Amino acid sequence: MDTITMVGFIAGTLTTVAYVPQVIRSWKLKETKDISLTMLVLYAVGVSLWFVYGVWTNALPIIVANGISLVLILVLLGIKLRYR
Amino acid sequence: MDTITMVGFIAGTLTTVAYVPQVIRSWKLKETKDISLTMLVLYAVGVSLWFVYGVWTNALPIIVANGISLVLILVLLGIKLRYR
Incomplete structure (x- = not known):
């Protein structure tokens, strides 16, 4: 893996993992x-579009990061709607 | 501007503008x-790295979106530290 793809993966890991806490x-x-x-x-709509962008431009870090982000943000949205 | 760059800009606008409310x-x-x-x-560290990724790969939507996101998240972090 080249350096910049690695930077992308670290960036994606952080902005994704951020939603776990x-x-x-x-x-x-x-x-x-x-x-x-x-x-x-x-944010949920935006992350979905980033996912499309990643698939389209074949940018693996963007695909993986935003795929997981979308799941986390939907869980958070569920909690928000349940406990307003 | 080609379609996918436009999708990237819309995605970036949404995930960025999301932090305004x-x-x-x-x-x-x-x-x-x-x-x-x-x-x-x-999130702040991750967005900073996305910015680097955008500059490196010359992906304008990623540069603009994450640059603005970084400012907003730092403001939010400031508010968080002020009113815990």
Whole structure:
């Protein structure tokens, strides 16, 4: 793997993994009042489009990162809608 | 501009603009208890690396989106540290 693909994978890992502590926190607190619903919805749609962009341009880091991000953000959205 | 660059720009606009309602909400509420600090820090580092990735691969949507995202996430991090 070349260096820049590696940088992309690290970047993708971080912006993806970032949502794990958020999901854990929201799940534990059962409270999401401080998190903007609009943010979650816009982010979910955006990440879906990044996924399309990644597939189209054949950029593996973008595909993997945004695929996982989408799952995490949907879980978070579910928690948000359950415990507003 | 070709179609896929446009998709990238829309994706980047959404995942970037997503943080605007979050910044506004956090600023208004003066409360960020439900937002994970670890998430914000990991996200800030990740977005910085995406920026590097974008510059390196000459992908304009990635450069612009992550540059603005970085500013917004740093503002949010500032609010988080101020009003824990």
